[in-house]
Amino acid sequence: MSEASTLLPHASSRHIQRRGLLVLIYAMLLVSIIYPMLMILYESLFNASEGFFAHAGSVLTDRDVVLAIGNTLQISVLATLIAGSLGVTLAWLVARTDMPFAKVLDPLNMLPFYLSSVVGALSWQVIASPKIGLLNKLLEPVFGAGPVVNIYSITGIAFVLGLFYAPYIYLFTLESLRSMDASLEEAARMAGSSILNTAFKITLPLSAPAILSSFMLVFVTCAGIFGVPQVLGTPGHITTISTIIYRAMNDYPADYPTAALLSLLLFLFTAALIVLQIRFLKNKSFATITGKGYRPRPLKLGRWRWFGFGVNLFYVVLIFLPFTALCAVSLQDAWTGSFHWSRLTFNNYLAVLFVEDAARRGFSNSLIISSVGATIAIAVCFFLALIVQKTKLPGRKVISLISTLPVAIPGIVLGLGFLVGFISTPLYGTIWIIMFAYIVHYLPTGLSNMEALVQSVSKELDESARMSGASWSEAMRKIMFPLLAPGMISTWILLFVTFIREVSASVMLYTLGTETLSIALIRIMEYKPYGISAAFGVLQTLLLMGAVILLRLVTNRTSSNKGAH
Amino acid sequence: MSAQEKTSQNAVQIKNLTKKFGSITVIDDISFTVKRGDTVTLLGPSGCGKTTTLRCIAGLEEPTSGSIHIGDTMVFDGASRFELEPEKRNVGMVFQSYAIWPHMTVGQNVRFPLDIKKLPHKERRDRVAEILKSVGLGDYLDRPASQLSGGQQQRVALARALVFEPNVVLFDEPLSNLDANLRDHMRNELQELQARIGFTAIYVTHDQREALSLSDEVIVMNGGRIDQIGRPEEVFAQPKTVFTARFLGCSNIFKGRMSAPSDDGRISLTVASGITLSGQHHGDVPPVGTEMAVVIRSNKIKISQVVDHSGPGMHMLTGAIESKVFFGTYIEYGLRVGDLQMKADCDVSTHYDVGEQVHVAVNESDCLVVKV
Ligand SMILES: Nc1ncnc2c1ncn2[C@@H]1O[C@H](COP(=O)(O)OP(=O)(O)OP(=O)(O)O)[C@@H](O)[C@H]1O
Numbered sequence: 001m002s003e004a005s006t007l008l009p010h011a012s013s014r015h016i017q018r019r020g021l022l023v024l025i026y027a028m029l030l031v032s033i034i035y036p037m038l039m040i041l042y043e044s045l046f047n048a049s050e051g052f053f054a055h056a057g058s059v060l061t062d063r064d065v066v067l068a069i070g071n072t073l074q075i076s077v078l079a080t081l082i083a084g085s086l087g088v089t090l091a092w093l094v095a096r097t098d099m100p101f102a103k104v105l106d107p108l109n110m111l112p113f114y115l116s117s118v119v120g121a122l123s124w125q126v127i128a129s130p131k132i133g134l135l136n137k138l139l140e141p142v143f144g145a146g147p148v149v150n151i152y153s154i155t156g157i158a159f160v161l162g163l164f165y166a167p168y169i170y171l172f173t174l175e176s177l178r179s180m181d182a183s184l185e186e187a188a189r190m191a192g193s194s195i196l197n198t199a200f201k202i203t204l205p206l207s208a209p210a211i212l213s214s215f216m217l218v219f220v221t222c223a224g225i226f227g228v229p230q231v232l233g234t235p236g237h238i239t240t241i242s243t244i245i246y247r248a249m250n251d252y253p254a255d256y257p258t259a260a261l262l263s264l265l266l267f268l269f270t271a272a273l274i275v276l277q278i279r280f281l282k283n284k285s286f287a288t289i290t291g292k293g294y295r296p297r298p299l300k301l302g303r304w305r306w307f308g309f310g311v312n313l314f315y316v317v318l319i320f321l322p323f324t325a326l327c328a329v330s331l332q333d334a335w336t337g338s339f340h341w342s343r344l345t346f347n348n349y350l351a352v353l354f355v356e357d358a359a360r361r362g363f364s365n366s367l368i369i370s371s372v373g374a375t376i377a378i379a380v381c382f383f384l385a386l387i388v389q390k391t392k393l394p395g396r397k398v399i400s401l402i403s404t405l406p407v408a409i410p411g412i413v414l415g416l417g418f419l420v421g422f423i424s425t426p427l428y429g430t431i432w433i434i435m436f437a438y439i440v441h442y443l444p445t446g447l448s449n450m451e452a453l454v455q456s457v458s459k460e461l462d463e464s465a466r467m468s469g470a471s472w473s474e475a476m477r478k479i480m481f482p483l484l485a486p487g488m489i490s491t492w493i494l495l496f497v498t499f500i501r502e503v504s505a506s507v508m509l510y511t512l513g514t515e516t517l518s519i520a521l522i523r524i525m526e527y528k529p530y531g532i533s534a535a536f537g538v539l540q541t542l543l544l545m546g547a548v549i550l551l552r553l554v555t556n557r558t559s560s561n562k563g564a565h
Numbered sequence: 566m567s568a569q570e571k572t573s574q575n576a577v578q579i580k581n582l583t584k585k586f587g588s589i590t591v592i593d594d595i596s597f598t599v600k601r602g603d604t605v606t607l608l609g610p611s612g613c614g615k616t617t618t619l620r621c622i623a624g625l626e627e628p629t630s631g632s633i634h635i636g637d638t639m640v641f642d643g644a645s646r647f648e649l650e651p652e653k654r655n656v657g658m659v660f661q662s663y664a665i666w667p668h669m670t671v672g673q674n675v676r677f678p679l680d681i682k683k684l685p686h687k688e689r690r691d692r693v694a695e696i697l698k699s700v701g702l703g704d705y706l707d708r709p710a711s712q713l714s715g716g717q718q719q720r721v722a723l724a725r726a727l728v729f730e731p732n733v734v735l736f737d738e739p740l741s742n743l744d745a746n747l748r749d750h751m752r753n754e755l756q757e758l759q760a761r762i763g764f765t766a767i768y769v770t771h772d773q774r775e776a777l778s779l780s781d782e783v784i785v786m787n788g789g790r791i792d793q794i795g796r797p798e799e800v801f802a803q804p805k806t807v808f809t810a811r812f813l814g815c816s817n818i819f820k821g822r823m824s825a826p827s828d829d830g831r832i833s834l835t836v837a838s839g840i841t842l843s844g845q846h847h848g849d850v851p852p853v854g855t856e857m858a859v860v861i862r863s864n865k866i867k868i869s870q871v872v873d874h875s876g877p878g879m880h881m882l883t884g885a886i887e888s889k890v891f892f893g894t895y896i897e898y899g900l901r902v903g904d905l906q907m908k909a910d911c912d913v914s915t916h917y918d919v920g921e922q923v924h925v926a927v928n929e930s931d932c933l934v935v936k937v
């Protein structure tokens with residue numbers, strides 16, 4: 001009953017226009033998603049001078065490649081375990097127990113979700129680098145000379161990734177716990193089961209599908225991530241698949257076939273895991289949400305509640321302490337491993353803001369890319385959401401399927417695809433190709449948010465759709481916009497934040513003059529004194545924090561608006 | 566039961582239990598005891614605090630004050646802030662949503678409490694088989710619990726609550742999610758099982774039929790307080806308050822001020838201008854002039870076209886038929902008698918038309934005088 005034809009003005013039921021619309025969408029998706037991936041396939045299959053099989057054989061038996069694959073797997077497994085144990089434990093403490101200050105800790109646990117893990121890596125160097133790390137200095141008298149902890153290691157990389165991806169698992173687990181019928185757990189208590197036993201025998205298995213899918217998401221993300229392994233892996237000569245793809249492209253001449261082959265490998269691995277997960281979840285999820293659920297009384301941990309608080313506080317400290325240390329470093333003219341008031345200076349900030357060209361370009365490029373990109377992404381995703389949700393156009397399922405495909409494409413792979421695909425177009429060498437890649441990479445996020453939004457105002461959409469001709473635009477402006485605005489703004493801010501800190505795709509696409517913020521940071525870390533990188537990292541974090549605060553203001557206002565209705 | 570043989574005759578004893586959520590008092594100073602082997606029903610309208618009472622006994626909710634004993638064990642004491650964890654109370658519970666664990670089989674669900682107790686494996690197996698047989702699910706041991714119908718889930722929940730021989734089993738409206746036929750069926754089964762195994766039960770419901778048929782004692786609750794406690798027959802036949810009378814299906818309730826009681830203990834109330842009804846009163850006689858109410862079940866009101874029910878101890882009135890509703894086994898007539906409106910349930914063979922003038926007769930012994 002609600003055809004696209006009535007939603008979109010004057011695109012009445014005329015056949016040709018409808019077909020034109022479909023063709024346009026397919027062409028868009030083809031060019032932005034399918035074509036880059038096909039180009040990677042083409043590069044790896046046909047462009048190696050020695051032929052595909054010989055090339056693949058030599059690449060896959062190369063010691064460095066084998067080592068990198070091993071490292072990638074180790075890092076991803078370890079990072080997922082760290083993120084998983086943190087995320088699940090903290091979610092359980094916040095959602096189910098009488099841990100003190102849970103309401104304050106909840107948003108703090110979510111904070112790393114919005115921050116840059118590259119800045120995290122940068123700040124953990126201050127704490128745990130082998131030579132000047134604060135922790136090593138502190139522990140030197142106890143354990144003697146030699147580094148006790150080393151952030152430039154597989155464990156170090158996995159640790160930082162684990163800290164920064166814990167919020168993903170935290171969020172999924174929290175939602176699953178909050179929607180679960182509490183009487184399932186209470187029934188176990190009545191059957192004689194203790195709090196912990198209930199958590200392990202009932203709560204965890206019941207939320208396992210949600211938890212496992214978030215594990216998979218983190219695992220896949222960590223396997224394809226570039227920033228943290230690049231920053232922390234370089235000093236200790238630890239490579240991952242993504243860093244050797246980058247290296248292959250940075251060699252002179254750039255080794256396209258090898259980079260493409262490795263990218264293909266990474267993509268297939270990611271895609272296989274995601275397909276596996278979807279298969280697995282299909283027959284494993286339980287409907288644990290039942291009607292008359294009681295507001296669960298929080299579990300009494302007794303003396304242990306302060307222990308739980310300690311655990312959660314420890315996580316928050318692991319996030320904030322290094323950042324504080326980074327601030328300290330950024331305020332010193334030279335860093336020697338301890339803070340001296342006599343060396344207090346703002347020169348690093350002045351250098352970042354007014355002297356370092358790359359840093360200044362990074363700021364302006366990223367601000368333009370992120371704000372324009374988020375706006376276009378919202379528009380495109382909203383349009384697609386309307387088509388998918390509110391029309392009966394043939395092929396809308398295919399549209400939605402292709403649009404979610406980028407979930408399985410790691411940023412660096414997509415970046416390479418764009419590079420290979422568009423290098424001979426005028427787009428290459430501008431900031432717009434980077435923006436284009438971002439939009440495509442986060443199309444699934446934007447689309448699912450917009451689909452949820454369209455569903456939530458579905459009724460109003462139908463009603464405004466029924467109004468005819470002239471009143472259509474008015475209905476959109478007066479009714480739809482106020483309803484849609486909050487959801488659009490919060491998605492916009494989320495995309496903005498994601499774009500600001502993005503590294504993986506841009507590292508393939510930037511050229512001199514089009515550096516993004518994170519790229520500039522990584523570049524500056526390579527050749528500038530530590531204090532300047534620190535100041536840069538602090539500024540980037542402040543920018544992200546500002547956006548987060550804005551986001552909370554918007555979402556709080558919307559939820560209080562909804563409450564008033 | 567043998568393992569938990571205790572000297573006390575009381576399975577549960579509750580004293581001055583109060584529960585507040587913030588500033589709202591949900592349970593207000595209630596006390597009652599449940600004898601070993603008895604079924605006691607908490608009966609009352611929605612929101613009167615039945616579930617909360619049950620959850621306080623279970624240990625899932627922390628009372629504000631008062632004390633709770635289960636068997637000889639104190640499980641809660643407000644004065645000393647003592648509280649025993651729910652898992653240590655040895656109490657079974659059947660939840661309204663059944664709370665069957667969907668990631669386990671039927672057998673695993675029922676065996677769970679025995680696994681916790683680490684009983685010998687053979688005993689676990691035997692007990693699970695036995696209890697599943699008694700609830701009629703003998704063949705369902707290895708069925709995934711997520712594939713059960715509502716009635717089957719209900720039986721699994723029951724088996725799981727009974728299998729570890731708890732001191733008392735708590736039921737929170739266990740039949741309310743079933744359709745009417747199944748509800749009657751399950752109620753009978755529950756009754757049989759109770760008779761066979763003899764467990765102690767506290768049963769929450771807002772359905773008077775369930776309460777009357779299942780219990781040894783009914784506790785009528787109203788706004789967090791106990792309105793009346795008694796055997797089902799007693800509560801049904803002799804409600805002490807208008808609330809209990811109405812909740813147990815009395816539809817004729819007439820308020821009035823009482824005059825001096827007569828020699829045979831009957832109390833007369835003037836319920837409308839020119840209409841005085843007298844009836845039996847149980848309990849202390851309040852002072853003359855107190856506002857009381859006469860309650861009459863609608864099936865005790867007799868209608869006729871000629872005066873044929875008269876006799877000693879009969880109230881004889883006249884009125885007009887105002888409405889007529891057919892209910893299958895009886896017809897409910899709405900009557901206007903002076904300023905009063907009455908309801909009378911009559912045999913389906915009666916044929917009075919709306920507007921028709923009739924004689925109305927009520928035996929004094931069917932009139933109860935209760936507190937307002
Ligand atoms: N966790 C809670 N916080 C605040 N108020 C609560 C809470 N649980 C129950 N209440 C309130 O306590 C009162 C009694 O609730 P309870 O669930 O005990 O009623 P009930 O007699 O079981 O009702 P029903 O027949 O609807 O199940 C209700 O007014 C309810 O809103």
Ligand SMILES: [Mg+2]
Pocket residue numbers: 615616617737
């Ligand atoms: Mg209830």
